[in-house]
Amino acid sequence: MRQPLSRELSNLLERGRDRQLRLAVTGLSQAGKTAFLTSLVNQLRHAGVEARLDLLPAAREGRLLGAQRLNQPDLGVPRFPYDPGMAALRDTPPRWPEPTRGISELRLQLRYRPARSGWLTPEIAHLTLDLFDYPGEWLLDLPLLQHDFYSWSQAQALHEGEQRRGLFSEWLAAVEQLDPAGEADEAQLAALAEEYAQGLRRAKKAGFSDLQPGRFLLPGELEGAPVLQFFPLPQLDTSQHNTSRETLEALPANSLYATLAARFRYYQQQVVKPFYRDHFRRFDRQIVLVDVLGALNAGPERFEDLSRALRQLMHSFDYGQRSLLTRLFAPKIDRLAIAATKADHVTPDQHGHLVQLLEALLAEPLKDLRFANVPVKALSLAAIRATEAREVTHEGKRSPALRGTTLENEEVLVYPGDVPARLPAADFWQQQGFDFPGFRPMQTTSEALDHIRMDAAIDWLIGDKLT
Ligand code: GDP
Incomplete structure (x- = not known):
């Protein structure tokens, strides 16, 4: 008697639970959206086998069994080009994926074993994840309204x-x-x-x-x-x-x-x-990618310009009572991540400063978001790691360095500079404190892409749905 009842209840439960999530990735062009989404799909597809996802409990505990692509529901939206991106990364020599230029979508079905077991919990559960990628430039148009x-x-x-x-x-x-x-x-x-x-x-x-x-x-x-x-x-x-x-x-x-x-x-x-009406309003979660290091490399006028653009872009996530968006529609994003990308451009000892600088750059919008009670987390990551961290000894002193191959196909060992933990003052720019080359992706034989803290980002964005 008990067996059929249990199965029926677990089916019911399965259907009744919040089993679907729409996750959007944005950032200004060159921020690293295409690389991020390619890596995200890759990590989830190889979770449970090759992917290194220790900061994601479901993966660490061996409960995340993998992900399968499904046909996407929105027929009017182009499909995110995952296969061409992976083909570029597997080429000899490897190339960066061709960036996307508009909105695109990919649907994944995740299989996992729920953490809590009980006779009401299904042994295997699914989460349908709709992933979107769209240009942050489109959000700069909000104030235009x-x-x-x-x-x-x-x-x-x-x-x-x-x-x-x-x-x-x-x-x-x-x-x-x-x-x-x-x-x-x-x-x-x-x-x-x-x-x-x-x-x-x-x-x-x-x-x-x-x-x-x-x-x-x-x-x-x-x-x-x-x-x-x-x-x-x-x-x-x-x-x-x-x-x-x-x-x-x-x-x-x-x-x-x-x-x-x-x-x-x-x-x-x-x-x-x-x-805003057809897409933005329907996203559940969002990650905003920021190329902080690229702007540091480019000098003071562009760094200041990035800061102004970000303040504007972040208005789209400010759901305070009187915000323009709240007056237009009711957006439902309930969790937000802000990430400084391409962290593999600096040595690991600088990653803490990178997050602090990102927080400083976004201080005002972050304060507004926290005030509006939108949970938000700032982190630094590399979606696709292109350098290796090394140590060099110079005159008896050990210091950190990076090894990689530049886009011009030159093998280099560099120390790109210190990341300021606060908004850089005039003397930072005068001393020309920061300089790094663009790196080519690494040649790899592993199925899963090497990364820095993609697992932390995944945990913040979907981890609570995998318990
Ligand atoms: P999008 O325009 O926001 O889609 O940006 P892309 O994903 O195309 O990234 C732009 C460029 O940034 C790439 O061509 C790479 O050169 C670089 N890039 C992106 N992600 C990473 C990363 O994780 N590490 C490194 N080293 N470079 C990256």
């Missing part, structure tokens, strides 16, 4: 910073000649919008991050669409034209000002909002 075209034009920071202004000089010179009241010329608008987008791309390449609109950098499926043919009018805050808001808003629909303003509104309503 609280502007109209007039205030957005004014808010654009193009005039700040000499280096940045230099990247937009031709576009600025052309746009400042435009009369907002003049009739819009389609071809001219398209050409200037393209020039603006090129300026944003140049700025991105030069290491700047605080760039809007986000889709100009990573258009996804909108490449070449007229909705992306607008740009701010930076001259609105100068008195060169009669540019009071009232005068401008009374201009006819075919004027330059009204045309740009209409496209700006369309972009808000048809591009930015649907991403």
Whole structure:
């Protein structure tokens, strides 16, 4: 009698439990999203055999049995390119996976043995994990929702910073000649919008991050669409034209000002909002990746720019009562991780400082998140480890070093420098305290990718669902 009842109850329990989780990975481009997601899928698929996941109790205790790919439920979202990524890493010489450029998805089913046993607990349980990856640049568009075209034009920071202004000089010179009241010329608008987008791309390449609109950098499926043919009018805050808001808003629909303003509104309503409504709102958990070390390597103006971009990006996770997002939708992310990526670019003794620097960089948003009671954890990791930690002896003194192969195929032994534990002051930059090359992934024969603290990240993001 007892056997069938027990099976029935455990089936019931199985169905009733929270068995599904939507986990999203984001970060500005080059932050390491593609590498992270490739490694995450790889570690879970090889959990229980080759993967080294000691900081994840379910794996350490031998309860995580592995993961299988399933067909994803959202047919409109591209599949995350796991196989091509792994093929690149297994190539001779190994290559980094080709970065993804829009949103993508992969569904895994995890099999594990629950920690607690009892006659009501199933012997084997499953967790369906929907993994998403999307560009952090898209989140930079959130503040754009609280502007109209007039205030957005004014808010654009193009005039700040000499280096940045230099990247937009031709576009600025052309746009400042435009009369907002003049009739819009389609071809001219398209050409200037393209020039603006090129300026944003140049700025991105030069290491700047605080760039809007986000889709100009990573258009996804909108490449070449007229909705992306607008740009701010930076001259609105100068008195060169009669540019009071009232005068401008009374201009006819075919004027330059009204045309740009209409496209700006369309972009808000048809591009930015649907991403939040259709995807963002449905994520349960989120990890935000930050290339802190890359910004340190790139110098003070870009480091400051990263800090500004992150403050903006993090607004998407601030669910305080009066936040813009809470007013728009009710997001449900109940756990957040913030990770400094590529930790294998510095020696292990610097990893503590790396987390402290990340916390300092995000001090304000972290305070807001904790105040809003969103559990958040900061950590440092390397999704795919490309260096080995070594020790060198110089004049009788032992010091840490890294060994790796550069992207130019040169074997090197380096000490990249000390990571400051606080936001770097002027003297840090003057001393040029930090310098490292890009490394190639290591050649490996193991099925599981070598990593640093991926297990800690996995534990924070899904560990509680594997008990
Ligand atoms: P995405 O644009 O955010 O998807 O970034 P990617 O995942 O493509 O990473 C950008 C680049 O950063 C890669 O091509 C690698 O050169 C480097 N990278 C990413 N993850 C790691 C890592 O764990 N270790 C090292 N050494 N480099 C990494």
